[in-house]
Amino acid sequence: MANxxxxxLDRVLAGVPAGESPLTHTEEQPPRPAQPVxxxxxxxxxxxxxxxxxxxxxxxxxxxxxxxxxWSGSHVVxxxxxxxxxxxxYQLPVLSALTVDPKAxxxxxxxxxALGADxxxxxxxxxxxxxxxxxFDGDTPMAERDWVRAHANWVFSNPDMLxxxxxxxxxxxxxxxRRLSYVVVxxxxxxxxxxxxxxxxxxxRLRRVAQRYGADPVFVLASATVADPAxxxxxxxxxxCEAVTxxxxxxxxxxxxxxxxxxxxxxxxxxxxxxxxxxxxxTARILADLVVEGARSLAFVRSRVGAELTALGARRVLxxxxxxxxxxxxxxxxxxxxxxxxxLERAVSSGELLGVATxxxxxxxxxxxxxxxxxxxxxxxxxASFWQQAGRAGRTEDSDALVVFVAxxxxxxxxxxxxxxxxxxxxxxATVLDPANPYVLEPQLACAAAELPLTPESLASFGGDAxxxxxxxxxxxRVLRRRPNGWYWTSHDRPHSSVDIRGSGGEQVVVVEAxxxxxxxxxxxxxxxxxxxxxAVYLHQGESYVVDHLDLDSGLAMVHAEKPDWSTTAxxxxxxxxxxxxxxxxxxxxxxxxxxxxxxxxxxxxxRKLPSGQVVDSVPxxxxxxxxxxxxxxxTVSAELLGVALPRDAGxxxxxxxxxxxxxxxxxxxxxxxxxxxxxxxxFATCDRWDIGGVSTALHQDTxxxxxxxxxxxxxxxxxxxxxxxxxxxxxVATREAIAACACPAGCPSCVQSPKCGNGNDPxxxxxxxxxxxxxxGVVGERRHHDVRHGRVGxxxxxxxxx
Numbered sequence: 150m151a152n153x154x155x156x157x158l159d160r161v162l163a164g165v166p167a168g169e170s171p172l173t174h175t176e177e178q179p180p181r182p183a184q185p186v187x188x189x190x191x192x193x194x195x196x197x198x199x200x201x202x203x204x205x206x207x208x209x210x211x212x213x214x215x216x217x218x219x220w221s222g223s224h225v226v227x228x229x230x231x232x233x234x235x236x237x238x239y240q241l242p243v244l245s246a247l248t249v250d251p252k253a254x255x256x257x258x259x260x261x262x263a264l265g266a267d268x269x270x271x272x273x274x275x276x277x278x279x280x281x282x283x284x285f286d287g288d289t290p291m292a293e294r295d296w297v298r299a300h301a302n303w304v305f306s307n308p309d310m311l312x313x314x315x316x317x318x319x320x321x322x323x324x325x326x327r328r329l330s331y332v333v334v335x336x337x338x339x340x341x342x343x344x345x346x347x348x349x350x351x352x353x354r355l356r357r358v359a360q361r362y363g364a365d366p367v368f369v370l371a372s373a374t375v376a377d378p379a380x381x382x383x384x385x386x387x388x389x390c391e392a393v394t395x396x397x398x399x400x401x402x403x404x405x406x407x408x409x410x411x412x413x414x415x416x417x418x419x420x421x422x423x424x425x426x427x428x429x430x431x432t433a434r435i436l437a438d439l440v441v442e443g444a445r446s447l448a449f450v451r452s453r454v455g456a457e458l459t460a461l462g463a464r465r466v467l468x469x470x471x472x473x474x475x476x477x478x479x480x481x482x483x484x485x486x487x488x489x490x491x492x493l494e495r496a497v498s499s500g501e502l503l504g505v506a507t508x509x510x511x512x513x514x515x516x517x518x519x520x521x522x523x524x525x526x527x528x529x530x531x532x533a534s535f536w537q538q539a540g541r542a543g544r545t546e547d548s549d550a551l552v553v554f555v556a557x558x559x560x561x562x563x564x565x566x567x568x569x570x571x572x573x574x575x576x577x578x579a580t581v582l583d584p585a586n587p588y589v590l591e592p593q594l595a596c597a598a599a600e601l602p603l604t605p606e607s608l609a610s611f612g613g614d615a616x617x618x619x620x621x622x623x624x625x626x627r628v629l630r631r632r633p634n635g636w637y638w639t640s641h642d643r644p645h646s647s648v649d650i651r652g653s654g655g656e657q658v659v660v661v662e663a664x665x666x667x668x669x670x671x672x673x674x675x676x677x678x679x680x681x682x683x684x685a686v687y688l689h690q691g692e693s694y695v696v697d698h699l700d701l702d703s704g705l706a707m708v709h710a711e712k713p714d715w716s717t718t719a720x721x722x723x724x725x726x727x728x729x730x731x732x733x734x735x736x737x738x739x740x741x742x743x744x745x746x747x748x749x750x751x752x753x754x755x756x757r758k759l760p761s762g763q764v765v766d767s768v769p770x771x772x773x774x775x776x777x778x779x780x781x782x783x784x785t786v787s788a789e790l791l792g793v794a795l796p797r798d799a800g801x802x803x804x805x806x807x808x809x810x811x812x813x814x815x816x817x818x819x820x821x822x823x824x825x826x827x828x829x830x831x832x833f834a835t836c837d838r839w840d841i842g843g844v845s846t847a848l849h850q851d852t853x854x855x856x857x858x859x860x861x862x863x864x865x866x867x868x869x870x871x872x873x874x875x876x877x878x879x880x881x882v883a884t885r886e887a888i889a890a891c892a893c894p895a896g897c898p899s900c901v902q903s904p905k906c907g908n909g910n911d912p913x914x915x916x917x918x919x920x921x922x923x924x925x926x927g928v929v930g931e932r933r934h935h936d937v938r939h940g941r942v943g944x945x946x947x948x949x950x951x952x
């Protein structure tokens with residue numbers, strides 16, 4: 150149906166109350182024609198026949214190009230849009246190899262179980278003779294695992310099982326590893342930060358073990374559109390990769406709408422700040438309107454709780470319109486039990502469910518066709534993820550589709566909906582990962598040594614001198630033992646089970662209903678104090694529970710069923726100390742640094758909020774403090790720059806050199822600048838606001854001056870602070886613009902208030918924050934500086950892999 154995207158948008162707008170104008174921008178994206186090509190000449194007839202029988206009459210140009218690179222023995226990454234058929238790019242060479250050589254094997258790795266299960270169904274459904282495809286993940290019954298090791302020639306797994314189940318037991322996988330021809334790394338753009346760094350070293354471990362048995366597999370990587378995919382793929386695999394980026398698949402037209410929820414006249418937030426209708430409540434109403442229209446829709450939200458609340462809100466709206474439609478809306482998120490997850494995936498694929506509120510668990514995975522609309526509630530952290538989610542709409546060329554981006558009440562989302570080019574015209578980011586991170590490198594080297602002794606030659610693939618320094622330290626601590634032919638693991642216990650490659654902090658915290666003893670789900674230990682503290686509202690499949698007690702030692706959160714009228718948001722306090730300055734740029738009165746820091750944080754309480762966003766009360770908590778050694782970017786401002794007001798320049802702005810702040814205003818001004826900077830950093834680094842944190846102080850004990858810190862939220866750092874250091878001027882310019890452009894009088898969640906501030910967003914000085922950023926940018930943005938990097942001047946930095 151022509152212009153269906155616009156028709157759906159008009160229907161959603163028709164439900165907007167009179168006087169509200171949430172739409173800030175729309176764009177019509179034209180359809181893209183297909184570029185089919187003949188089947189590659191090397192493809193076996195039986196493979197072509199199986200694909201044609203499934204409706205694949207010809208490959209698109211990018212599919213054939215990538216497949217041919219892989220068939221010729223070159224590592225390759227295909228980086229094209231959602232629904233561009235990247236699967237065929239690796240299915241062609243793998244199926245051909247398994248058909249031509251009955252003893253050949255292949256490994257498929259996906260970041261989510263949903264994606265792996267869907268791709269296994271797709272391959273199995275082709276029915277190619279001789280292909281024995283099987284799953285090997287956490288849901289695979291123990292009785293089936295021996296069969297997989299002994300008979301499967303295409304194993305579908307994930308990095309977690311490769312790390313814990315395959316490589317430490319490689320002697321049991323000799324048959325499979327000896328003839329390993331291809332390794333498929335699907336959705337490889339998701340491997341970023343600490344997780345990506347772990348996966349990069351994990352793939353090096355896989356190559357080393359495979360080579361031990363005489364195999365040298367070709368890596369085929371599938372990625373969303375990212376900047377410099379060849380460099381990102383090479384950083385991940387540890388070997389040069391060809392890149393295929395020109396998308397030859399057809400795409401339906403899309404209507405893209407940017408949407409800002411309205412201010413609520415009758416409510417005030419913290420410290421009298423104006424309150425907007427929440428993105429979750431707005432998304433629930435939009436999703437309900439789309440379901441009424443019969444539009445198959447996904448709503449992507451930023452948290453597990455958000456997915457549950459959005460689905461619940463949509464069902465409430467629909468129950469008043471057509472109760473039968475309420476049953477066709479559900480939530481989908483991580484933490485569900487396997488049987489619940491599989492049932493939801495089937496219902497989504499079949500169309501039984503019309504509307505689904507989901508976390509990024511469905512950004513990848515189930516091959517859902519025929520979606521009419523996607524609602525993105527809050528910026529997902531990267532443009533690559535945004536377009537991956539948006540690409541779920543219009544996955545067939547039969548009709549146009551609708552994409553709605555609903556802004557959360559925070560600085561970044563507000564900036565984006567009022568600066569459409571930052572979303573619609575800006576190139577996607579490069580993937581940030583750092584395999585040289587010692588907090589990642591040491592545990593990975595321990596696992597590698599436990600699998601096979603490390604040799605000087607093998608250390609080259611793990612980072613060369615950086616790896617050697619870590620190994621020598623491990624020898625000094627007797628973790629490894631040096632022998633003439635290499636370094637050996639010294640313990641009888643394998644290290645793999647204690648190495649958490651996803652950086653979640655260890656074993657999951659189990660959520661249990663106290664009355665029945667029923668296990669409801671799991672929570673990452675690093676998130677437990679935030680999500681399942683005593684008094685927290687926990688949602689599961691639309692049902693509300695309240696946490697009675699969190700026992701971190703035993704990894705249990707006990708809950709009871711309850712339907713309160715509020716949700717909860719945890720708050721923390723933190724302190725920060727400088728461990729080591731790695732790089733420094735000195736200006737006239739301003740110093741910008743990158744370095745290692747120690748962050749001590751503690752959840753001290755939580756807010757209870759009504760669905761409107763109004764704060765009911767604040768409840769104190771007593772939970773243990775947590776310490777994190779990580780990387781941070783920070784800037785210091787001299788007392789002279791903060792307090793000496795210089796004459797205005799001709800343009801009416803502060804001249805470089807004076808913010809005109811008296812000492813009483815400085816803490817609130819720095820606090821405002823810190824909050825906004827945290828909110829805007831995801832525009833320049835591939836992170837989410839919740840991946841980073843910050844501290845500001847009028848006089849820091851280590852710097853001796855007023856200081857604003859923004860730090861990574863992962864041990865050893867994840868490359869986000871490094872990106873902030875590299876892009877400090879455009880980052881702070883965007884931060885300043887976001888604060889100054891906000892119409893609120895004294896600060897609100899759209900500019901300088903933070904939902905996770907442990908100080909209750911007090912003190913905050915919005916005008917002072919602008920003044921601080923003005924003087925910082927006045928010297929940092931215009932004047933020459935002395936640039937010291939690791940004790941040397943002028944060292945280059947890599948845009949793709951951080952140091």
